[in-house]
Amino acid sequence: MTTIYDIAKAAGVTATTVSNVLSGKGSVGAATKARVLKYVQELDYQPNLIARSLIKGRTGVIGLVVGDMNNPFYAETTAAVERLAYTAGLRVFTTTFSGEDQVGQKLLEDLILRQVDGILVTSGSWSEQQTIRSVSAMQLPIVYCFWEGTQPTSLLSIALDFKQGGFLAGQHLLSLGHRRVGVITCFDSEGNDAHGIRVAGLQTALSQHGLLLDSTLLLNGQSSMEGGKVAAYKLLTHPDPPTAIFATTDAMAIGAMTAAWELGLQIPRDLSVVGLDDISLAKYVVPSLTTITIDRVAVLSHAIKLLLDSIDGQQVTSPPPFSVSLVIRGSTGRCP
C-alpha cells in the first residue's frame, strides 16, 4: 500500500503538502500540485480511510440495524437506506438481529466499537427497543424508524400511523359487507404484542359499526409467511370462521393466502385478505394483495436527514407520525 509518505518522498515534498493537495485545503503551488498528483497516479495511491477516521473521529459510516432480512419488507428497506445514504455521502454498515437478542446486543455494541457516526434502526418491535435503549446510553445519535408505539419516547424516532392503517383496513372490509373479521398479529420474543396499535385501529373501525372483535379470532404468530399460514389455518378451521382476515404484515397475509388455497377456499370469493407493508411482492401474488402502503422513501429520507443533523450536533426532534394509505388490489371482495 502506498501512503502519503511514499508519494511525499517521490515528489520531494512533505506529507502535509500531499494531504493539502488531496483535500484541496491550504494553498499549494500549481507546479507542486501537479507533481504530487502525478505520483498519486503513478504509485496508485489510495487513502487509508481507517487512518482518516481515527484522526477525524468520524467514519462516514452509519450503522443499520435490521430486524429480519428474510422479510422482504426489511430487505427492500435496507436497499433504500443504502441508496439514500449513499447520496448523502454516507456508507452503511448493516447488521441483522438474527432472532437471538444476545447476538443483537453484541452486534449493536460492535457497531459502536467500530465508531459508526450514528445508528438507524428499522424495526418497531419492543424487545429490540429495550436492547437499543440500553445501548443508547452512549450518546451516539440513533434514530428509530417505523416506531410502533403511541406514547412519546425519548428516543429520536419516526413513527407511522399504524393505527390509521388498521382502521383503513377495517373500513375497507366493512364497506365490502364483512362483519366477521379475523386478525393475525405477531408477538415479539418477549411476548409483547408487537403490532398492538395496528389491531387497535381495526377495532376502532369495527366499533364504529357497533361490532366487537371476537377474541377467538385474534391470533398471533411469527411475522413471516409461515407464521401467517399457521395462524390462518386455525382461523379458517374455526367453528365460526371469519369471512375476512387482516394480517398485520404482508408476509403473514401471503402465508394466510396460501393456507386458504390449501383449504380449498378461493380468494376473494370465499375469503378476503388484507395485509400491511406493501412489499413489492404484494403486486405479484395471485390474486394481488390489498394492503396498507407506506411511503418508505419519504420515511427513510427523513430518518437519514434526522440522523445526519443529529450527528452534526443540531437539536432535532421526532416528526409527527407519517400517514399510510390503503391500496385496493385483488385479494378483497364482497362478503359472500
Place this chain on the structure above:
Amino acid sequence: MTTIYDIAKAAGVTATTVSNVLSGKGSVGAATKARVLKYVQELDYQPNLIARSLIKGRTGVIGLVVGDMNNPFYAETTAAVERLAYTAGLRVFTTTFSGEDQVGQKLLEDLILRQVDGILVTSGSWSEQQTIRSVSAMQLPIVYCFWEGTQPTSLLSIALDFKQGGFLAGQHLLSLGHRRVGVITCFDSEGNDAHGIRVAGLQTALSQHGLLLDSTLLLNGQSSMEGGKVAAYKLLTHPDPPTAIFATTDAMAIGAMTAAWELGLQIPRDLSVVGLDDISLAKYVVPSLTTITIDRVAVLSHAIKLLLDSIDGQQVTSPPPFSVSLVIRGSTGRCP
C-alpha cells in the same frame, strides 16, 4: 470516550499494562490486573476498533457485494452470510450494486479503502465480474460466489452446476409430456446472457428427446418479478404458445405466474412453470413453485472458509461446482 490512558491513569499504571491485561498477553500481576479490570468496569471502557485496525492492518470485516437486495434470493443470501461470518468471528460490510455499474465500482473501491480483509461477491452476472476483476488487481482476497461461468477463472470462485439445473427442469417438464417449452432468461447491463448455461442445460434435455428450443420462445427480461411478468405475457400471447415455462430465476417465475393468472390461465392445469433458486417465497406462492434448489448454506460456508483461508495467506483453490436439485411442487403438471 474512555481510552486506555484514562484507565491507566486511574489504575496508576501504563497504557502498555492495560493493553496487556485486556489482551491477556505479557504477564501482569494479579493485583494490578484486578485493579485495571475494576477501572475498566467503572469507567465503562470500550476499545476503539478503528485504532486497533490501524495498527493491526486488519479490520475483522469482510465486504459483501450483493447484486440486488430487492431480489429475495440475495436478501436471504445476505442474511446467511452475515450469520455464518459472525460465527467465524467476522463482521460483514454489505454493499449493493444499485443497478448502475459506476456506483458499484465506487462502492467496491470504497470497501477497499475501508480496509476490509476480503471481499465476497454473491452474484454471477458478467458485467459485475468485469468490475470486480478490475478491482481485484489489488491483491485483496476475493471470492466469487454462485459463479455462472463454465470456463475456469483466475478468480477464486464457487460455481454451481446451473447447467444441471436447467437440465433437471427440462427433464421434469418432458416427463410430464410437455414438448413446447418457453424460456425466460435475463441479460445483464452489458447485454450478455447472464444465465446462458441454465438455458443450455434445458436445451440438452430437449435435444435428448429429439426436440429443439424454438428460438421465438426464448425471451429475456430483467431478473425481477416484473421482468418475468412482461416476458411471460409475450410468451403466452405467442401464436403457438408454450405449455410450460422455465424461468431462470424464481423471481421471474413468480412474475410469469402472475401473468398467466391475469390471462385467465390456470396453473398447473393450463400451464406449468419451473423456476430456479428456491427462494423462501417459492413455497408460499399459489400454487407453490416447482424449482431448482441450491444448498446455500453449504455454498456460503465454503465461500467464507475459502475467504478466511485466503486472508490467512493460505494457498486455496476453487472447488468443483456444487450440484443442485429439483424440488417438485404445485406449479407443474401434465401437459394439457
Place this chain on the structure above:
DNA sequence: ATGAAAGCGCTAACAA
C-alpha cells in the same frame, strides 16, 4: 512484572 518509546497513516495547528 512493568514501563518507555516508537509507530500504524493521516490531519491540523502553527511556524517559517
Place this chain on the structure above:
DNA sequence: TTGTTAGCGCTTTCAT
C-alpha cells in the same frame, strides 16, 4: 507556499 510538530487510540518491541 511549504514544513514542523503533535497527536488520534492502540499495540509492540525492547528495556528495566
